[in-house]
Amino acid sequence: MKNLPVVLLTALLCGAPIPVMAANLLNMPEGPLSDTEWRLVSFTPSNAAEASFSPPKGAKYTMVLKTKGRVTFRYDCNTARGIWSSVNPADGRGTLTFGPLAMTHKACESTAFNKRISGDIRETLGYSLDGALLTVRTASGIYLWHRLD
Numbered sequence: 001m002k003n004l005p006v007v008l009l010t011a012l013l014c015g016a017p018i019p020v021m022a023a024n025l026l027n028m029p030e031g032p033l034s035d036t037e038w039r040l041v042s043f044t045p046s047n048a049a050e051a052s053f054s055p056p057k058g059a060k061y062t063m064v065l066k067t068k069g070r071v072t073f074r075y076d077c078n079t080a081r082g083i084w085s086s087v088n089p090a091d092g093r094g095t096l097t098f099g100p101l102a103m104t105h106k107a108c109e110s111t112a113f114n115k116r117i118s119g120d121i122r123e124t125l126g127y128s129l130d131g132a133l134l135t136v137r138t139a140s141g142i143y144l145w146h147r148l149d
Contacts, residue, residue, distance in 0.1 A: 024051070033086055033127075038063045038134055038145035043117070043142040053113055061117070063145060071098060073121070075114040078104045086127070096127045096136060115144070 003126040013111050040061035043053040055061045055076070064072045065084055073080040083099035108114060128135045132147040 016143070030128055031086055031094075033065050033134070035067050038065070039148055040117075041133075041144045041146050043113075043141055046139070047141075049117050050141075051129065056109070062148070071101075073103075073118070075103075075108075075117060077106045077108040078114055080104070080118060088129050093128045095125045095143040098122050100125065102127075116140070 040063070042054055048055065059076045060074050061076065062074045066072070069083045069085055071082050071084040080101040080103035082101035085097050087097075088097045101118060101122070103118055120140050120143070121136075123138055125139065126139040127137065134145040134147065136143040136145065
């Protein structure tokens, strides 16, 4: 909690909705998602006219939900770091919130998808956890992740 003022100041400077972020950050994650690592399996868009996406062979799409509300993403050749929180984690369902992400912008083959996922992840609607599978719902579709650890 000693880093909370720095995190709140960073969120303020990045234009995060402070009342929401502050409430979530005060409830630092310590549930089933805390200290876990995930690999993206697929993305299924909510618009049926769009194609589903699975990472190409050799591409790495991972999410590491660390303790004390820190998160690291790898989007193929790019990385992103930021903050996260969850609410109602006890029953395997709940909300999952990500704060501002600092992201590298290297030119990868899947740059368009990298931009999409980094935008979508900031607007999650909720999650469900079923064993080693994490389903993250966003307005634009569903991201399915498989637990690595």
